[in-house]
Amino acid sequence: xxxxxxxxxxxxxxxxKNHELTRAILPIVESHLAKxxxxxxxxxxxETNDSGDNNISFMNTTYPYLGRVFTxxxxxxxxxTFMAAQGREAxxxxxxxxxxxxxxxxxxxxxxxxxxxxxLYNIIARTENRLITALEAVSWLGQRAxxxxxxxxxxxxxxxxxxxxNITGSVGVREVLDREVINVSGCPVNPDWFVGTLAHxxxxxxxxxxxxxxxxxxxxxxVHRHCQRRSYFDNNDFAxxxxxxxxxxxxxxxxxxxxxxxxxxxxxxxxxxxxxxNTPCIGCTNEDFPDGSMPFFTPMPEKEKTGGSGREKxxxxxxxxx
Amino acid sequence: MSxxxxxxxxxxxxxxxxxxDVIVEQGRVIEANAGGTMFxxxxxIMRDRxxxxxxxxxxxxxxxxxxxxxxxxxxxxDELYNNDLQENAQYLRNIMYAADxxxxxxxxxxxxxxxxxxxxxxxxxxxxxxLIDARLDPKDNLRLVNHYFEAVKAAQKSHxxxxxxxxxxxxxxxxxxxxxxxxxxADKINRxxxxxxxxxxxxxxxxxxxxxLIARVYSDYFRIGITPEHLLSFGLFRFGVKNETFLWKSGxxxxxxxxxxxxxxxxxxxxxxxxxxSNKLEIKPDPHKTGAYTWVKSVQYEGRHYQVxxxxxxxxxxxYSGGVSTMDRIYARTLETLLITELVQ
Numbered sequence: 269x270x271x272x273x274x275x276x277x278x279x280x281x282x283x284x285k286n287h288e289l290t291r292a293i294l295p296i297v298e299s300h301l302a303k304x305x306x307x308x309x310x311x312x313x314x315e316t317n318d319s320g321d322n323n324i325s326f327m328n329t330t331y332p333y334l335g336r337v338f339t340x341x342x343x344x345x346x347x348x349t350f351m352a353a354q355g356r357e358a359x360x361x362x363x364x365x366x367x368x369x370x371x372x373x374x375x376x377x378x379x380x381x382x383x384x385x386x387x388l389y390n391i392i393a394r395t396e397n398r399l400i401t402a403l404e405a406v407s408w409l410g411q412r413a414x415x416x417x418x419x420x421x422x423x424x425x426x427x428x429x430x431x432x433x434n435i436t437g438s439v440g441v442r443e444v445l446d447r448e449v450i451n452v453s454g455c456p457v458n459p460d461w462f463v464g465t466l467a468h469x470x471x472x473x474x475x476x477x478x479x480x481x482x483x484x485x486x487x488x489x490x491v492h493r494h495c496q497r498r499s500y501f502d503n504n505d506f507a508x509x510x511x512x513x514x515x516x517x518x519x520x521x522x523x524x525x526x527x528x529x530x531x532x533x534x535x536x537x538x539x540x541x542x543x544x545x546n547t548p549c550i551g552c553t554n555e556d557f558p559d560g561s562m563p564f565f566t567p568m569p570e571k572e573k574t575g576g577s578g579r580e581k582x583x584x585x586x587x588x589x590x
Numbered sequence: 591m592s593x594x595x596x597x598x599x600x601x602x603x604x605x606x607x608x609x610x611d612v613i614v615e616q617g618r619v620i621e622a623n624a625g626g627t628m629f630x631x632x633x634x635i636m637r638d639r640x641x642x643x644x645x646x647x648x649x650x651x652x653x654x655x656x657x658x659x660x661x662x663x664x665x666x667x668d669e670l671y672n673n674d675l676q677e678n679a680q681y682l683r684n685i686m687y688a689a690d691x692x693x694x695x696x697x698x699x700x701x702x703x704x705x706x707x708x709x710x711x712x713x714x715x716x717x718x719x720x721l722i723d724a725r726l727d728p729k730d731n732l733r734l735v736n737h738y739f740e741a742v743k744a745a746q747k748s749h750x751x752x753x754x755x756x757x758x759x760x761x762x763x764x765x766x767x768x769x770x771x772x773x774x775x776a777d778k779i780n781r782x783x784x785x786x787x788x789x790x791x792x793x794x795x796x797x798x799x800x801x802x803l804i805a806r807v808y809s810d811y812f813r814i815g816i817t818p819e820h821l822l823s824f825g826l827f828r829f830g831v832k833n834e835t836f837l838w839k840s841g842x843x844x845x846x847x848x849x850x851x852x853x854x855x856x857x858x859x860x861x862x863x864x865x866x867x868s869n870k871l872e873i874k875p876d877p878h879k880t881g882a883y884t885w886v887k888s889v890q891y892e893g894r895h896y897q898v899x900x901x902x903x904x905x906x907x908x909x910y911s912g913g914v915s916t917m918d919r920i921y922a923r924t925l926e927t928l929l930i931t932e933l934v935q
Contacts, residue, residue, distance in 0.1 A: 315606075315607065316628070317628055317629075317630055318653070319605075319649075319650050319651060319652050319653040319656070319760075320605040320606060320652065320653035320654060321650070321652075321653025321654075321656060321760040321761060322653065323605075323653070324605075324653040324654050324697075324760050325653075325760065327697065327701070327742065327745065327746065328746050328749050328759070329746075330746060333739075333742055333743060333746070334739075334742045335738075335739035335742055338713070338714065338715065339713070342714075343713075343714040344714045344715035345714050345715070345717075346715075347602075347715050348600055348602050348603075348604075348607065349602070349603065349604075349605075350603070350701070350715040351602050351603070351714075351715045351716070351718075352602075352603075352705040352710045352715065352716040352717075352718070352719035352721070353602065353717070353718040353719055353720050354598075354600070354601060354602040354603070354720065355598045355599065355600070355601070355720065356597075356598075356599070357718060357720045358600055358602050358718075358720075359599070359600065360718075361717070361718050382629075385877050385878075388877035388878075389628070389629045389630075389875075389877060390607070390627065390628045390629070391607065391609070391627035391628070392600065392607060392627075393599045393600040393607075393609065394597055394599040394609045394611075394625075394627070395597055395599070396595060396597045428630075428635070428647070428650040429630045431635045432635070433631075433634055433635070434631075435631045435634055435875060436629060436630060436631060436875075438630070455650065455761060456653065456760055456761065510764075510766060510768075510771040511764075511769075511770075511771040511772070511773075535753050535757070535758035535759065536746070536749050536750045536752070536753035536758065536759055537746070537750050537753075539750055539753050539754045540753050540754055540755075540756075540757050540758065541757055541758060542757040542758060542763040543757075544757060545755070545756060545757030545758075545762075545763050545764040545771055545772050546764065546771040546772060547757060547763040547764055547766070547771050550646060550763075552761075558647065558650075562639060562640065562643050562647075563639070563640030563642065563643055564640070564642070564643050564646055565640070565642055565643075566640070
């Protein structure tokens with residue numbers, strides 16, 4: 269509201285009683301606050317079949333640190349890892365939140381969903397008379413959420429939890445929900461990719477996604493493209509063993525067909541990443557991780573021949589130009 | 591006579607999923623079945639793969655203690671290939687191992703345990719806290735809440751040390767068979783030292799006094815959760831050309847008698863676990879098995895259950911002389927954290 273408008277209003281209401289002026293101004297103030305005071309993102313976090321590495325990775329976020337994420341960015345309404353409530357009351361919170369925030373909350377799933385045996389391989393909670401499987405919980409919450417975010421490679425594509433022989437029939441979240449899932453893959457997910465995706469949802473809504481449902485902001489280019497050791501690759505100068513300073517392609521590096529910004533971004537307060545530690549990238553953000561990356565230390569063109577049975581055919585040249 | 595059943599589920603603030611089914615008779619717990627309710631089948635996943643892959647793959651078993659799994663795989667590969675380890679590599683391996691321990695213990699105490707003693711701020715993720723036995727005075731309570739958020743940073747710094755040498759965390763890359771892939775250079779030593787000084791200061795000025803305060807206010811917790819005094823440790827922090835020496839020794843302590851652990855005395859019992867034993871050569875997962883309540887296998891040593899972890903290590907090595915209760919376990923974890931910060935430095 270402009271100053272002139274405000275003084276005009278004051279003049280108009282100068283002789284009226286019963287808080288008429290306040291009544292006229294309050295809605296304008298409220299709408300201004302609603303527009304300019306960023307609300308927090310309501311989040312429901314379900315842990316399913318994974319190692320819990322993604323919540324640990326989330327705890328490693330710096331600027332914002334975890335405390336600030338909780339106070340300024342998200343309302344973490346349910347989380348097996350962080351919530352203070354426990355037992356039946358914790359489950360009560362989940363029911364209540366799913367109702368109160370219907371259509372408004374972001375569902376974060378950490379882990380793959382076992383489908384075999386009706387999902388009995390992962391039970392997120394029990395009551396005296398029934399079991400709640402991850403399959404049931406994610407299917408139910410997935411329909412009610414505004415956004416669904418898969419944190420880590422297990423939740424995105426199955427990952428290590430679905431590695432062969434996959435006796436639990438584990439799959440990524442996208443295969444149990446008939447809706448869009450934002451896949452923030454990685455084993456674990458880099459805290460920046462995850463917190464950054466939540467920040468995007470909060471500030472601008474749905475981020476631009478690649479053909480695997482991943483935010484292009486983080487997964488737009490291959491590791492190979494921005495690798496500090498790219499010149500070694502271009503000059504055919506390859507490492508002989510772990511610990512060498514040359515290109516790790518000879519030791520099984522998956523950089524040429526792995527999309528992630530690790531070379532720029534790095535890990536844990538941006539101090540290092542696997543190639544900087546003189547070891548190969550093992551392609552942990554990929555749809556076919558880990559089977560498609562194994563054996564980890566065998567060069568890409570030979571992986572398939574020597575026993576790495578990826579869920580998709582390995583095309584050694586794919587991505588090399590990027 | 592009336593039996594009462596209490597299903598405590600979900601047990602929150604842990605790594606993984608847990609439900610506890612308790613049967614109470616006339617105010618006395620007569621049965622408590624702790625059920626681990628997630629199953630991935632790593633025993634099967636690890637088969638028919640290149641053996642070197644075990645260092646990275648086994649770390650995916652657990653996110654909060656990932657390095658320990660990779661370390662064991664590395665030690666086994668060292669044995670398999672008859673590797674000779676350099677002294678510097680052993681030092682660096684142990685610094686990385688220690689950094690992951692610090693991260694784990696600090697998070698365990700503050701992020702997972704503390705909300706069982708402290709009234710947390712009434713906002714997510716702490717809303718609806720059903721703490722029924724809060725005893726701290728408001729001033730102490732507020733101080734410990736603030737320490738929760740400082741612990742977040744101390745744990746992050748611990749992982750920063752690990753990532754400097756390991757490339758990333760969890761699931762580090764450079765602690766592998768044969769040694770370590772990263773050189774221990776002056777710049778990295780200096781940075782790691784600065785980080786460990788911060789962490790040590792946090793442990794000394796916060797974690798130790800906070801543990802002592804809780805142990806004092808909840809002193810009756812020294813009389814609950816008492817297990818038989820059967821303690822087992824496989825030792826920690828290996829040195830030597832063949833990983834043959836341990837800084838903290840291994841041992842078996844049963845009813846006051848000490849012996850060295852023997853692998854042939856370990857047995858897995860799946861009687862109450864969701865596994866079908868009808869084929870003697872190979873058990874199979876069976877989520878429908880009657881009478882079973884968990885995916886966790888019951889591991890026995892000489893036919894009995896043993897306690898492992900910080901308390902066992904501390905008592906076996908003579909660093910702690912307390913009992914084997916709930917509060918002793920918490921106390922020993924903090925003591926181990928303090929000792930590790932001193933060792934790293």
